[in-house]
Amino acid sequence: MTTSLASEPSTPPDVQESRSLELASYGDRVFRWLLTLGALFIPVLLGFLVYELWQGSRLAIGEFGLSFVTTSTWDPVAEEFGALPLIFGTLISATIALVIAVPLSLGVAIYLSEFAPKSVRQPVAFLISLLAAIPSVVYGLWGIFVLIPLLRTTAFPFLRDAFAFLPLFQGPIYGPSMFSAGIILAIMVMPYIMSVSREVLLAVPDSQREAALGLGATRWEAVITAVLPYARSGIAGAVILGLGRALGETMAVTMVIGNRHEIAASLFAPGYTMAAAIANEFSEAVGDMHLSALAYVAFLLFVVTVLVNAGARLLIWRVARGSGIGSKAL
Amino acid sequence: MSATVRPKTSFVTTPRATLAPRPPAVSPSERGTPAVDIRGFSFAYGDRQVLRNLEFSIERTAVTAIIGPSGCGKSTFLRSINRLNDLIPGTRHQGDILVEGRSVYAPGTDLVALRQRVGMVFQRPNPFPKSVFDNVAYGPRLNRLVSRRDLPDLVERCLRQAALWDEVKDRLEEPATGLSGGQQQRLCIARTLGNQPELLLMDEPCSALDPIATQRVEELIFELKRDYTIVIVTHNMQQAARVSDFTGFFDRGELVEFDDTERIFTSPAHERTEAYITGRFG
Numbered sequence A: 001m002t003t004s005l006a007s008e009p010s011t012p013p014d015v016q017e018s019r020s021l022e023l024a025s026y027g028d029r030v031f032r033w034l035l036t037l038g039a040l041f042i043p044v045l046l047g048f049l050v051y052e053l054w055q056g057s058r059l060a061i062g063e064f065g066l067s068f069v070t071t072s073t074w075d076p077v078a079e080e081f082g083a084l085p086l087i088f089g090t091l092i093s094a095t096i097a098l099v100i101a102v103p104l105s106l107g108v109a110i111y112l113s114e115f116a117p118k119s120v121r122q123p124v125a126f127l128i129s130l131l132a133a134i135p136s137v138v139y140g141l142w143g144i145f146v147l148i149p150l151l152r153t154t155a156f157p158f159l160r161d162a163f164a165f166l167p168l169f170q171g172p173i174y175g176p177s178m179f180s181a182g183i184i185l186a187i188m189v190m191p192y193i194m195s196v197s198r199e200v201l202l203a204v205p206d207s208q209r210e211a212a213l214g215l216g217a218t219r220w221e222a223v224i225t226a227v228l229p230y231a232r233s234g235i236a237g238a239v240i241l242g243l244g245r246a247l248g249e250t251m252a253v254t255m256v257i258g259n260r261h262e263i264a265a266s267l268f269a270p271g272y273t274m275a276a277a278i279a280n281e282f283s284e285a286v287g288d289m290h291l292s293a294l295a296y297v298a299f300l301l302f303v304v305t306v307l308v309n310a311g312a313r314l315l316i317w318r319v320a321r322g323s324g325i326g327s328k329a330l
Numbered sequence B: 001m002s003a004t005v006r007p008k009t010s011f012v013t014t015p016r017a018t019l020a021p022r023p024p025a026v027s028p029s030e031r032g033t034p035a036v037d038i039r040g041f042s043f044a045y046g047d048r049q050v051l052r053n054l055e056f057s058i059e060r061t062a063v064t065a066i067i068g069p070s071g072c073g074k075s076t077f078l079r080s081i082n083r084l085n086d087l088i089p090g091t092r093h094q095g096d097i098l099v100e101g102r103s104v105y106a107p108g109t110d111l112v113a114l115r116q117r118v119g120m121v122f123q124r125p126n127p128f129p130k131s132v133f134d135n136v137a138y139g140p141r142l143n144r145l146v147s148r149r150d151l152p153d154l155v156e157r158c159l160r161q162a163a164l165w166d167e168v169k170d171r172l173e174e175p176a177t178g179l180s181g182g183q184q185q186r187l188c189i190a191r192t193l194g195n196q197p198e199l200l201l202m203d204e205p206c207s208a209l210d211p212i213a214t215q216r217v218e219e220l221i222f223e224l225k226r227d228y229t230i231v232i233v234t235h236n237m238q239q240a241a242r243v244s245d246f247t248g249f250f251d252r253g254e255l256v257e258f259d260d261t262e263r264i265f266t267s268p269a270h271e272r273t274e275a276y277i278t279g280r281f282g
């Protein structure tokens, strides 16, 4: 364009160029608007969701108020509802799941990213991501037919004998229980925590490993003192992802938890979670109050999820910020 | 020979030999032997022969520069001295390297002790995302070199030696990643000094730094050579001429020439050396 000959008219290409630029900037504007609309859609949808839940639960909120979250009666016939056991069950089952899943997943992720032979890494990572694709009802069935009989005959009696002094492991063993639900949840969230933390560990630059090894660290020490600290916020993100899954999981939990509106000290006792109760009772709910109570539970599930996630994030933010400071690593 | 199995794969709590802080001064009896003795050393990544029958010695408390075109095996050579190449599967070697008279490749060599004695500074500054203090204290803590009480003194001494103390003394608890690139590289040098090494390996330590930071690191190298034996790989001819006492020219994995730096840069014995330092190839 710069080498135009004197005999050629030099204006047409310029005009064309400016017009196409204008067109492009018009396209830019449209594109930006589309994107903005798309981005706005999310908060709007969220607001609508909260509003709907609020509307649906107004009857129950008016009737029970905040005592809904502090009482434990759940009697559709007498139309008396309290969601404490559901909140308790949701939090406890998710906690059990994380306590089991986090160390295991981290161990596998560390093995795969740091120690496994090349030929093992890809296939195992692929199998793990396959685990995440199994529908939860399949996990539930497997829980009923394989896991629960196994736990009832082996692990539960062993725990009860070994830790007889702990109220956690006392009382009759039915099979369907808070503990079974926690284990199923652990198995279900493990693929997520594993594959995300594996990705995070793979993203740790080799220069960090070399720095540690070059200073005389063994490979284990390099992992513990250099790789994991470098990856800590990413790993925390993986755990939060798993936590979110555990809090909201419905089908598999309801199949193995025993579905009883009760708070028990023993993990062998049946329990219930918010998600499971909603799924189970919604289709059979008769009275308006029962329906409204379930909507209230859904609203609370939303609140609990947001609170737990925010809390976890705050904690991580603190940790990630704090551990760069203070000379107490190792 | 395949990748050597590391003799120690145990967990953090393994007891280590507690080394008393080593006075940098060298006893007269040691003066006779070279700091590093490379004896017929060859190295290959799988089928790819990278170092061929290297045979030379590196003098104590002096700076030895390794120069040569890209890919000629300079980094591989440095990483052979502290056996960082062991991590790569399928490597092979022949011959041996002696550091302060002790074999690096003898069976049963304690890699942890070796890497504590032979410090390495990398091409890009790679501080840990920990505090400045924790970076320097990393090696001494790992290798249990000093008591907790003496740690702050050691950290200060290393930071002073690395000419960084004045810049960071008020921000020891702040993350090292907040320092400038040049400061980070000097911190990495301080971190290496924290291990009280006998030998410092530097792999193009200034290639990621701006000219002013480069100058500071060069001055630092000049200071450090009073107490330490330094081997530096550099792409920068002027740098080699400025900081080093001896220079080795590598080409395609062979040591073409090794001599006083002044001799190499004024009257090299080999045509290839001359061609390289005058910029006709490489």
Ligand SMILES: Nc1ncnc2c1ncn2[C@@H]1O[C@H](COP(=O)(O)OP(=O)(O)O)[C@@H](O)[C@H]1O
Residues within 6 Å of the ligand: B045, B048, B050, B068, B069, B070, B071, B072, B073, B074, B075, B076, B077, B088
């Ligand atoms: N991990 C490795 N695996 C296989 N070949 C390698 C590896 N690292 C380096 N090499 C090869 O070895 C040769 C020397 O590399 P290097 O020592 O890094 O050279 P320099 O530092 O002199 O530029 C290069 O040809 C490079 O391709």
Ligand SMILES: [Mg+2]
Residues within 6 Å of the ligand: B074, B075, B076, B203
């Ligand atoms: Mg190199």
